[in-house]
Amino acid sequence: MSLDQSDVERIAYLARLAIDEQDIPQYTENLSSILQLVDEMQAIDTTGVEPLAHPLDGEQRLRVDEVSEMNQREQLQSVAPATEEGLFLVPKVIE
Amino acid sequence: MEWETVIGLEIHVQLSTQTKIFSGASTAFGAEPNTQACAVDLALPGTLPVFNENAQRMAIMFGLAINAEIGKRAVFERKNYFYPDLPKGYQTTQLEKPVVGEGYVDITTDDGSRRVRIHHAHLEEDAGKSLHEDFHGMSGIDLNRAGTPLIEIVSEPDMRTSKEASEYARKVHAIVTTLGICDGNMAEGSMRCDCNVSIRPKGQEEYGTRTELKNINSFRFIERAIDTEVARQIDLIEDGGTVVQETRLYDPDRNETRSMRSKEDANDYRYFPCPDLLPVVVDDEYVEAIRATLPELPDARRERFISEYSLSEYDAGVLSAYRPQADYYEAVVAASKDAKLAANWVMGELAKNLNANDTDIKESPVNAEQLGGLLQRIKDNTISGNIAKKVFEHMWSEGGTADEIIEAKGLKQVTDTGAIEKVIDEVIANSTSQVEQYKAAEPDKRGKMIGFFMGQVMKATGGKANPGAVTGLLKKKLDALCD
Structure with a gap:
């Protein structure tokens, strides 16, 4: 499977990545070659093999439901560009 | 169509x-x-x-x-x-x-x-x-x-x-x-609902194009939002249009849905x-350890309410739907030993007051023991149902047990027939024209006319006379005058 320029533009848009017009051919080629590798792997017979959800062969450790994080708003907001009345301020987002 | x-x-x-x-x-x-x-x-x-x-x-x-x-x-x-x-x-x-x-x-x-x-x-x-x-x-x-x-x-x-x-x-x-x-x-948003709605000609197998109504936060709005959206889709299709698959927002103030995001x-x-x-x-x-901790579920509890307390399907459904209410109800049954009376009061007087004050049953100012105590006094004829409502009101606003309130306010029902007879005799003596009407009436019409005398007796006793005893005595005395 290979991508064309519009696929790359769409992927960049979905990931909110700003890319230079002139770099698109290069990205198209690189991403296509990754997909070709996937195509090669698809050819392998995986009948009877359980799908892998995670490369580590382990299971999730669970946490006890007890509050362990206290209010650190002042410290956490000290690195935010804009705050007011305890809120983080962001460019207006209403649709 | x-x-x-x-x-x-x-x-x-x-x-x-x-x-x-x-x-x-x-x-x-x-x-x-x-x-x-x-x-x-x-x-x-x-x-x-x-x-x-x-x-x-x-x-x-x-x-x-x-x-x-x-x-x-x-x-x-x-x-x-x-x-x-x-x-x-x-x-x-x-x-x-x-x-x-x-x-x-x-x-x-x-x-x-x-x-x-x-x-x-x-x-x-x-x-x-x-x-x-x-x-x-x-x-x-x-x-x-x-x-x-x-x-x-x-x-x-x-x-x-x-x-x-x-x-x-x-x-x-x-x-x-x-x-x-x-x-x-x-x-507070603890439960939010998205409704996927489509229409199709009756009998058609295939689904129509659906729209999604987002973030509806009350049962009433679920019904209204769906009804509104269905009407919109029918109008649209019957006017020759097509439904677009999209997310729509229900506006309860204007009772309309409008597009949020299109395809x-x-x-x-x-x-x-x-x-x-x-x-x-x-x-x-x-998983089995969790299963062992499951409480009795609403369907099972409803069935038990029907079989154990002889409640109607409707009453059992209402009382079992919300666990704190079901628990409260069962505590009232335990205290009053009367499942039907308890159901009437929990769904009636109590629910009415909780709704009017926008209060959850968990925060009810009258607890199950207090209400159960009150119902006992209705059952043993200490007070009538009407007086009980007054006691309940007092309980709601001031607290206290039924016995304390009945005692303090002197609300105890008069069951002493001698005392009741005395009042009845006075009422009959003071109502000559009504007595004449009663005597003149056909025997089968007289039953209804007792209401007037009943009201007078209750007025004179401040509602404390036992209604059953009053009716019996009145009928006996009035009919004696007709002979």
């Missing part, structure tokens, strides 16, 4: 854990903005999620309550989208391997019973809140809710009327509150398994 409505619901239920699904920050409602949003919830670099065991336990409780297969190896995935109330740029959720598989609930409407199949229920995290009031042209973000555990319950498109949809939502509400896994407070910029969420979280593996022993 005759149309059939097809409805499926996605219900988001906030789990009542102490902490977030992936962090140890508190989930308490109503805190100052961002005081319960820790580094994990803010998605600061280098933080990692650790899964809350209680969220897993609660989700499994729900699965067992709807007779579902429990996912023995659940996998978290990332659902990618960009919105400032979602700091990570993705929502951690489940897709291919949810914690709860196929199940069902049964609902009852006036048209009979219906089984609504549940496709699956999955665990995920809630987003924060965006405040769009004017902060110098910017939006304010509160991330206290970010990371609160949710289960999303996805039904099959098995409902055919708005009433069935709201009944289904009520049933889910009854189950999650009975299990104690959600506080059920819809006004052109339909989101591609690019799901993939979350590399930060390993599969969640549960064994049979763990």
Whole structure:
């Protein structure tokens, strides 16, 4: 499977990545070659093999439901560009 | 043309854990903005999620309550989208391997019973809140809710009327509150509902194009939103148009739905398994230990109320739907030893006062022992039902036991026939014209005319005379005059 320029533009848009017009051919080629590798792997017979959800062969450790994080708003907001009345301020987002 | 409505619901239920699904920050409602949003919830670099065991336990409780297969190896995935109330740029959720598989609930409407199949229920995290009031042209973000555990319950498109949809939502509400896994407070957003609605010509197999009505937070609005949307779709199609698959918002003030997002910029969420979280593996022993903790569920309790207390199906349904109310009712039965009287009072006088004061039964100023004590005094004829209402009012506003109030206010019913006879004789002596009318009336009309004398006697005794004794004595004395 290979991508064309519009696929790359769409992927960049979905990931909110700003890319230079002139770099698109290069990205198209690189991403296509990754997909070709996937195509090669698809050819392998995986009948009877359980799908892998995670490369580590382990299971999730669970946490006890007890509050362990206290209010650190002042410290956490000290690195935010804009705050007011305890809120983080962001460019207006209403649709 | 005759149309059939097809409805499926996605219900988001906030789990009542102490902490977030992936962090140890508190989930308490109503805190100052961002005081319960820790580094994990803010998605600061280098933080990692650790899964809350209680969220897993609660989700499994729900699965067992709807007779579902429990996912023995659940996998978290990332659902990618960009919105400032979602700091990570993705929502951690489940897709291919949810914690709860196929199940069902049964609902009852006036048209009979219906089984609504549940496709699956999955665990995920809630987003924060965006405040769009004017902060110098910017939006304010509160991330206290970010990371609160949710289960999303996805039904099959098995409902055919708005009433069935709201009944289904009520049933889910009854189950999650009975299990104690959600506080059920819809006004605070603890349970939110998306309705997928489409129409098709009656008899057609194939589904029509559906629209999704987002974030409806009351049972009444579920019905109104669906009815409004169905009317819109029928008008549209009958005028030669077509329904567009889109997300719509229901506006309760204007009773209309309007488009939020259309298909052109339909989101591609690019799901993939979350590399930060390993599969969640549960064994049979763990699931069975949870099953052993399940409380009596609403359907079972309703059946028991019918068989044990001889309640009507309706009364049993109302009383069993909300666990604190069902518990309260059973405590009143225990204290009063009268299941029917207890049902009447819990659904009548008590419910009326709770509604009028917008009070949950858990915060009722009159507790079950007090109400049970009051009902005992009705049963043993110490007071009449009418006087009992006055005692109840006093109990509600001032507190106290029924006996204390009856004693302090001198409300004890007069059952002494000698005393009652004396009052009756006075009433008859002072009502000559009514007595004449009574005598002149046909015998079969006289029964109704006793009402006047009854009222006079009750007035004279301040309502304390035993109504049964008064009626009997009045009839005897008046009929004696007719001979």
